[in-house]
Amino acid sequence: MENNLEKILINLIEKKSITPNDDGCQEYIKNQLLDYNFLYENLNFENVKNSWLRKGEKEPLLVFAGHTDVVPPGNLKEWKTDPFKPEIIDNILYGRGASDMKSSIAAMISASQRFIKDNPDHNGSIGFLLTSDEEGPAKFGTKKVIEKLKKDNININYCLVGEPTSSKKFGDTIKNGRRGSISGLLKLYGIQGHIAYPELAKNPIHYSGILIEKLIKHKWDNGNKYFPATSFQISSIMSDSVATNMIPASVTIKFNLRFSNELNENKIKNSFEKIISNIDCKYKINWDCSANPFITNEGKLTEILQKVIKNTVNQNAALSTSGGTSDARFISQHANETIEFGPLNTSAHKVDENINIEDLYNLENIYYGVLCELLL
Ligand SMILES: [Zn+2]
Numbered sequence: 001m002e003n004n005l006e007k008i009l010i011n012l013i014e015k016k017s018i019t020p021n022d023d024g025c026q027e028y029i030k031n032q033l034l035d036y037n038f039l040y041e042n043l044n045f046e047n048v049k050n051s052w053l054r055k056g057e058k059e060p061l062l063v064f065a066g067h068t069d070v071v072p073p074g075n076l077k078e079w080k081t082d083p084f085k086p087e088i089i090d091n092i093l094y095g096r097g098a099s100d101m102k103s104s105i106a107a108m109i110s111a112s113q114r115f116i117k118d119n120p121d122h123n124g125s126i127g128f129l130l131t132s133d134e135e136g137p138a139k140f141g142t143k144k145v146i147e148k149l150k151k152d153n154i155n156i157n158y159c160l161v162g163e164p165t166s167s168k169k170f171g172d173t174i175k176n177g178r179r180g181s182i183s184g185l186l187k188l189y190g191i192q193g194h195i196a197y198p199e200l201a202k203n204p205i206h207y208s209g210i211l212i213e214k215l216i217k218h219k220w221d222n223g224n225k226y227f228p229a230t231s232f233q234i235s236s237i238m239s240d241s242v243a244t245n246m247i248p249a250s251v252t253i254k255f256n257l258r259f260s261n262e263l264n265e266n267k268i269k270n271s272f273e274k275i276i277s278n279i280d281c282k283y284k285i286n287w288d289c290s291a292n293p294f295i296t297n298e299g300k301l302t303e304i305l306q307k308v309i310k311n312t313v314n315q316n317a318a319l320s321t322s323g324g325t326s327d328a329r330f331i332s333q334h335a336n337e338t339i340e341f342g343p344l345n346t347s348a349h350k351v352d353e354n355i356n357i358e359d360l361y362n363l364e365n366i367y368y369g370v371l372c373e374l375l376l
Contacts, residue, residue, distance in 0.1 A: 009106035022049035022132035025068035056125030060157035067134030104162025111367035156335035164345035171315035177295035192249035227260030308369035
């Protein structure tokens with residue numbers, strides 16, 4: 001007979017909650033928590049399932065946040081197990097979401113149940129903020145829930161997001177912020193012509209080479225204590241489909257910058273305009289800034305989490321802002337302190353996604369420890 005924590009995790013992984021489908025995960029979580037005096041609020045927007053649960057009315061409010069959706073399994077033949085039928089082999093549990101991030105959600109539920117059972121009259125309140133759209137466009141998930149909580153004057157003192165943040169050893173990394181992300185779609189225009197008469201045409205691909213070199217060599221910033229230097233990366237270059245004896249009229253370049261809090265959208269656009277103004281080509285650019293960088297206040301939650309991790313797994317957890325974006329970017333605009341901590345991310349989004357059972361139990365103990373430190 002498996003233990004409560006494993007049972008919750010297995011139940012969650014069995015649900016095929018591929019973005020934005022929740023497939024009953026949040027209904028299951030709700031039922032797990034209603035017996036422990038949580039109040040439930042359904043905050044669905046469009047086709048996205050969101051849940052807000054809270055036990056207690058007083059502050060401080062500690063919120064556990066996470067997403068119930070997972071990325072698709074990819075090629076099923078490459079998996080050693082069925083991604084939606086979790087199996088434990090040699091003390092490792094395999095299944096989609098085992099790392100990102102159903103294990104964290106199971107650990108948060110189990111830790112809260114245990115904490116409330118042990119301390120029914122604890123201080124403050126415990127909240128759960130759940131969405132089924134983190135891996136997708138993320139427009140109607142956490143972002144909308146935070147808008148609603150703001151409107152209802154619900155103050156979040158501490159928020160712990162369960163993204164898989166550990167990078168080499170479980171417990172080695174806490175995310176205390178994230179980089180921003182901005183994408184550009186650039187169309188550079190030349191003059192179409194016969195490839196044998198280049199003097200009568202203007203090859204936009206050749207000009208794009210000069211531009212790209214300038215963009216790559218440009219020092220966007222130096223980063224700072226918490227952020228690595230901003231990086232510029234091209235994801236695709238495409239020209240008009242023309243015959244082999246033709247110079248195309250235009251070339252389209254897609255690029256992205258992951259940027260530190262030394263920069264913002266406008267500073268990036270201005271630097272870009274300055275660089276491209278030295279290239280003798282007409283152009284059109286569309287920008288899409290999907291995330292602004294953020295850094296959380298270094299406060300009590302960070303300090304406590306580091307202490308509890310040290311006591312549980314003897315790791316000195318480093319603070320980091322590396323990796324992609326997460327819903328913490330929305331929560332941090334409202335909560336006093338938002339940090340992310342969860343299992344190893346080495347198998348996230350891959351085939352054979354997994355978690356070591358020992359890490360799973362340590363994660364639950366760490367979340368339990370944070371509850372004790374903050375609410376007793
Ligand atoms: Zn995730």
